[in-house]
Amino acid sequence: MLRRNIRLRREYLYRKSLEGKERLLYEKKRKIKEALEEGKPIPTELRNEEAALRQEIDLEDEHTAIPRSTIDDEYANATERDPKILLTTSRNPSAPLTQFVKELKIVFPNAQRMNRGGQ
Numbered sequence: 001m002l003r004r005n006i007r008l009r010r011e012y013l014y015r016k017s018l019e020g021k022e023r024l025l026y027e028k029k030r031k032i033k034e035a036l037e038e039g040k041p042i043p044t045e046l047r048n049e050e051a052a053l054r055q056e057i058d059l060e061d062e063h064t065a066i067p068r069s070t071i072d073d074e075y076a077n078a079t080e081r082d083p084k085i086l087l088t089t090s091r092n093p094s095a096p097l098t099q100f101v102k103e104l105k106i107v108f109p110n111a112q113r114m115n116r117g118g119q
Contacts, residue, residue: 022067029057029065085111 028046032053035042042050085108087101093115105111 082110
């Protein structure tokens with residue numbers, strides 16, 4: 001378990017660093033795109049990379065132009081499918097609690113009921 005946590009932490013930090021690099025690249029492309037649209041000269045710090053960045057700008061569309069985060073994106077598919085809801089009760093729920101949970105299952109579609117027990 002400890003090795004797994006270490007590996008997950010390392011992967012998280014690696015993905016976070018990649019996102020930082022992607023954000024810098026996006027900012028450079030945005031500056032070049034603004035300069036081209038306004039007819040201004042390209043900033044001096046980007047002149048060496050201008051040809052490669054221009055080529056990447058030409059290949060982008062609306063889906064690939066903006067960098068997307070892959071970390072902690074648990075709501076990415078929220079519009080595509082219903083969330084799974086788990087309604088938990090105590091080990092030995094009382095009759096009113098059982099009735100309340102049944103009503104909640106009607107309120108929330110796609111909900112499941114489960115006694116916590118020893119979990």
